Amino acid sequence: MTPPLFVVEDENHAELCGEFDTFESAIAELRSRAAIPWNEEPNRCPCQSWETCGRTYAVLEYDTSKTPWTELSRRIVLEISQQGLSWHEPHTKDYELSFREVVSADLPQILELYHHLHESEPVLTENAKIAAIWNQILHDSRLHCFVAVLGTTIVGSCTLDIIPNLTRGARSFGVLQNVVTDQHYRGRGIGRQLNQHALDFAWSQNCYQVLVQTGRPEAITFYEKLGFRRDKIGLAAKPEWG
Numbered sequence: 001m002t003p004p005l006f007v008v009e010d011e012n013h014a015e016l017c018g019e020f021d022t023f024e025s026a027i028a029e030l031r032s033r034a035a036i037p038w039n040e041e042p043n044r045c046p047c048q049s050w051e052t053c054g055r056t057y058a059v060l061e062y063d064t065s066k067t068p069w070t071e072l073s074r075r076i077v078l079e080i081s082q083q084g085l086s087w088h089e090p091h092t093k094d095y096e097l098s099f100r101e102v103v104s105a106d107l108p109q110i111l112e113l114y115h116h117l118h119e120s121e122p123v124l125t126e127n128a129k130i131a132a133i134w135n136q137i138l139h140d141s142r143l144h145c146f147v148a149v150l151g152t153t154i155v156g157s158c159t160l161d162i163i164p165n166l167t168r169g170a171r172s173f174g175v176l177q178n179v180v181t182d183q184h185y186r187g188r189g190i191g192r193q194l195n196q197h198a199l200d201f202a203w204s205q206n207c208y209q210v211l212v213q214t215g216r217p218e219a220i221t222f223y224e225k226l227g228f229r230r231d232k233i234g235l236a237a238k239p240e241w242g
């Protein structure tokens with residue numbers, strides 16, 4: 001059976017913007033375009049009235065086993081204009097959200113996702129040092145890096161560090177870190193479900209508590225809805241602070 005072909009098209013100008021083997025690859029192309037200003041290539045409209053016009057990007061699915069191709073589905077996914085950017089729902093096809101621990105092949109997506117956590121920092125480039133750190137994370141029995149996955153796309157991640165302990169009846173405790181959801185998928189409850197998955201795992205490991213820190217006051221309500229309380233004062237030390 002011939003696999004379907006996915007095409008990105010600007011419906012406003014009937015312009016073909018790329019052909020892709022998977023829906024996820026088509027969405028990845030649109031994510032790249034979403035990061036480019038509306039008045040710069042390739043988002044700048046090809047018409048004379050481009051300043052008041054805009055792009056309406058759709059993903060079309062085709063059966064290419066026969067000529068002419070048969071259109072199987074068409075969905076508007078992204079609109080870009082001077083008025084702003086608008087993602088349409090759903091732009092994740094009809095995949096169920098699932099949760100799992102990371103595997104070796106996830107590294108490129110994790111590095112890209114972490115840019116949504118610290119947008120002022122560049123995406124790390126894979127090299128020997130990064131590969132060694134990733135291998136250490138994968139094989140450290142205390143570290144559990146969980147991901148939320150739609151189809152084959154990682155849309156969220158958090159890392160739970162389970163620390164052995166000789167107080168509280170020798171029960172371990174957890175530290176939740178690097179909590180992030182892809183900015184294109186926020187507002188859907190993905191982060192809440194992912195972090196609840198991490199908490200459920202911690203309780204299954206007999207942890208007596210899980211700690212989390214945030215530098216964003218607006219995130220406090222998010223964590224409180226998960227059951228966290230303002231129980232202790234958190235402090236941090238950094239070498240540059242002296």
